[in-house]
Amino acid sequence: MVRSLAMWTKTLSFPARISPNKTEKKDASTVKSPTVTPTPSTNSLAPNCVKNNNDINSLMNETNGNHEFGSHIYPDPDSEKAIMSSVVYCIHHKEGCKWSDELRKLKAHLNTCKHDAIPCTSKCGAQIPRVLMEDHLKYTCPQRRARCEFCNKEFTGHSLENHIGSCSYEPMYCENKCGMKVQRRHLGQHKSTECSKRLLPCRYCSKEFVADTLQSHLVKCGRVPITCPNRCDSSVLAREELEIHLKEECTISVMQCNFKDAGCRFKGPRYSMEKHLEENCQEHLSMMCNVVTKQQHQITSLKSALSRLSLNYSGTLIWKISDFSAKMTEAKNKEGMELVSPPFYTSQYGYKLQASLFPNGNGAGEDSHISVYIKILPGEYDALLRWPFAHSVSFTIFDQSTCPEKACNIVESFIPDPTWKNFQRPSKEPDSLGFGFPRFVSHEMLRKRHFMKDDTLFIRVKVDPSKIVAV
Numbered sequence: 035m036v037r038s039l040a041m042w043t044k045t046l047s048f049p050a051r052i053s054p055n056k057t058e059k060k061d062a063s064t065v066k067s068p069t070v071t072p073t074p075s076t077n078s079l080a081p082n083c084v085k086n087n088n089d090i091n092s093l094m095n096e097t098n099g100n101h102e103f104g105s106h107i108y109p110d111p112d113s114e115k116a117i118m119s120s121v122v123y124c125i126h127h128k129e130g131c132k133w134s135d136e137l138r139k140l141k142a143h144l145n146t147c148k149h150d151a152i153p154c155t156s157k158c159g160a161q162i163p164r165v166l167m168e169d170h171l172k173y174t175c176p177q178r179r180a181r182c183e184f185c186n187k188e189f190t191g192h193s194l195e196n197h198i199g200s201c202s203y204e205p206m207y208c209e210n211k212c213g214m215k216v217q218r219r220h221l222g223q224h225k226s227t228e229c230s231k232r233l234l235p236c237r238y239c240s241k242e243f244v245a246d247t248l249q250s251h252l253v254k255c256g257r258v259p260i261t262c263p264n265r266c267d268s269s270v271l272a273r274e275e276l277e278i279h280l281k282e283e284c285t286i287s288v289m290q291c292n293f294k295d296a297g298c299r300f301k302g303p304r305y306s307m308e309k310h311l312e313e314n315c316q317e318h319l320s321m322m323c324n325v326v327t328k329q330q331h332q333i334t335s336l337k338s339a340l341s342r343l344s345l346n347y348s349g350t351l352i353w354k355i356s357d358f359s360a361k362m363t364e365a366k367n368k369e370g371m372e373l374v375s376p377p378f379y380t381s382q383y384g385y386k387l388q389a390s391l392f393p394n395g396n397g398a399g400e401d402s403h404i405s406v407y408i409k410i411l412p413g414e415y416d417a418l419l420r421w422p423f424a425h426s427v428s429f430t431i432f433d434q435s436t437c438p439e440k441a442c443n444i445v446e447s448f449i450p451d452p453t454w455k456n457f458q459r460p461s462k463e464p465d466s467l468g469f470g471f472p473r474f475v476s477h478e479m480l481r482k483r484h485f486m487k488d489d490t491l492f493i494r495v496k497v498d499p500s501k502i503v504a505v
Contacts, residue, residue, distance in 0.1 A: 126150060129163070184217075238272075262286075296321035346378035349499055353389060355491040365394035366401075377411055380497045385423055386413030389495045390468060399473035404431075404480070406446075408495060409468025412460050423450055423457040426498040431475055434487040442483065446471045 118138040124131040125140075126149035133143050144150050151161040154170065156177040162170045171178055176192040184203040198204075202219035209221075210231035216224045225232060230246040238257035252258060256274030264286040271279055280287050285305045291298040292311070298321060300310050311318070353375045355361070365371040375389040388411050396405040406429050413419075428447035435441040448469070450457040456469045480486055 124149070126163075291318075293318045293321055296325050344376075346376070347382045347384075348378070349380040349384070349497040351375060351378045351387075351389060351495040353391075353493045353495065355391065355493065357489055358393070358486055358491050359489050362393045365392065370396070372396075375495070378495075379413070380425060380499075383415045383418065384413075385416075385419060385425070385497075386411040387495075387497070388468075389429075389493070390470075391493070395472065397472040399471075402476055403473040404475045404477070405470065405472045406474045406493065406495075407468040407470030410457065410460050412462055416459055419459075421457075421459045422452040422454075424452065425450070426500075428494075428496050428498075429471065429474060430494040430496070431485055432492040432494070433483055433485055434492070435484040444475055444479075444485075446474060 118136065120137050121134060122137050122140060124133040124143060124147060126147060127133075129149040131147055131149045133147065135143065148165040149163050151163050152167070154160045154162050154175055154177070155167065156171060156175050158175050158177040160170070160175070177190060179188055179190065180194050181188050182194065182197060182201055182203075184201045184205070187197075189197055200218075202217065204218050205215040206218055206221060208214045208216060208224060208229055208231070210225060210229050212229050212231040214224065214229070230244075232245050233242045234245050234248050235242050236248065236251060236255060236257075238252075238255055238259070243251050254273075256272060258273045259270040260273050260276060261270055262268055262276070262279060262284055264280070264284050266284045266286045268279065268283065286303050288301055289304055289307055291300040291307070294300075296318065298314070298318060300314075302310065355373065361371075361373065371393065373391045373393065375391075377386055377388045379386055388409055390407045390409065392399075392405040395401055395403045396407075399405045408427050408429075410423055426447060426449045428445055430443050430445045433441040433443050448471075450469070454469065475485065485491060
């Protein structure tokens with residue numbers, strides 16, 4: 035590219051101060067220094083007559099490159115020679131060009147400088163440094179010719195950039211993240227028919243599943259049609275209906291008799307079950323009666339075991355009597371009404387006792403007092419015990435006052451008389467009345483003190499443990 039002088043000199047860099055090479059010494063009074071007419075232009079090398087680059091080009095054309103050009107700019111040939119002999123750097127020295135020489139050689143250097151910009155040879159209009167021209171023509175020039183690496187079609191550089199993102203042959207990863215790479219033109223078909231991560235409906239239950247899990251679903255899908263394993267006459271069944279079919283509907287399914295728990299061992303197909311039940315009705319009834327009898331014995335045994343587990347073996351009974359007012363009213367309206375306590379033992383292998391209470395009194399305490407008694411019941415270890423019963427027994431009714439210091443319990447006790455039949459070894463049927471206190475607590479005393487609270491009484495029956503049983 036041909037450059038004007040003004041274009042050269044705008045970026046010139048001088049490595050040293052310019053000093054004219056004058057060897058002759060002349061008298062200062064007779065020799066005039068070469069001068070350059072100053073100009074307001076930023077180009078210090080251009081005279082007043084040169085206003086712009088066009089003027090410089092016209093001057094260069096007029097002089098045809100001869101030294102006459104210098105005579106137009108530099109009125110003094112010596113100054114022109116000195117300036118043109120000045121050593122300068124290439125205007126592209128900041129880009130990395132290391133050339134430096136006389137100013138007059140700059141133009142010739144720029145015509146070959148690899149950092150100097152020249153028009154793109156493909157005529158794209160860009161100014162490209164020579165050193166970058168090859169890369170520009172190969173990679174960035176809009177007018178370059180290039181082939182798409184996917185479809186192998188040839189495009190200009192600008193067209194190729196638009197084509198790259200839409201080439202139908204470009205491989206792309208499936209959007210369903212199945213891991214497959216498919217050409218863009220086949221991507222739609224892959225997603226709809228081939229992708230292992232596409233959603234597919236189960237043809238039996240209509241629920242959607244990922245394609246690679248559909249087979250495992252079909253193994254357990256409840257709506258998959260299957261045939262009866264007994265090969266009965268029924269039509270195809272859904273898998274989830276098979277169990278009910280075998281239990282209730284399949285005519286060939288082998289069944290046990292409904293009375294199998296009673297002892298019937300019959301097994302046969304469902305269609306023969308009705309006939310079996312009709313023919314063996316009497317036998318089944320007999321079996322059920324035997325089952326009932328066995329169950330009754332078991333219930334009795336369980337009740338006995340439960341009562342033994344719940345028995346009190348401490349020799350002391352705390353008897354809680356709830357709803358006492360209602361029981362008192364009932365006792366006044368019903369003569370001889372008696373309340374009985376749970377049975378208890380004097381020790382683990384001792385005497386079996388039971389307390390009784392008459393809310394409206396008995397004997398001497400009738401209609402005025404509460405009567406309490408103790409009776410001896412037939413026990414499991416009576417054969418090993420010493421008779422007659424000789425332990426002292428005490429009855430205590432608790433005062434439920436809120437202030438324990440003011441509470442006043444009533445206690446009555448007795449020592450059994452060995453001559454009384456009440457304390458002899460009991461028969462299987464115990465006495466109807468035991469031994470105790472007909473006038474234990476008066477009804478008037480019950481109202482004065484706090485023996486009854488929340489309509490509840492507490493009575494303690496205690497056997498003196500100082501007397502030792504025979505075992």
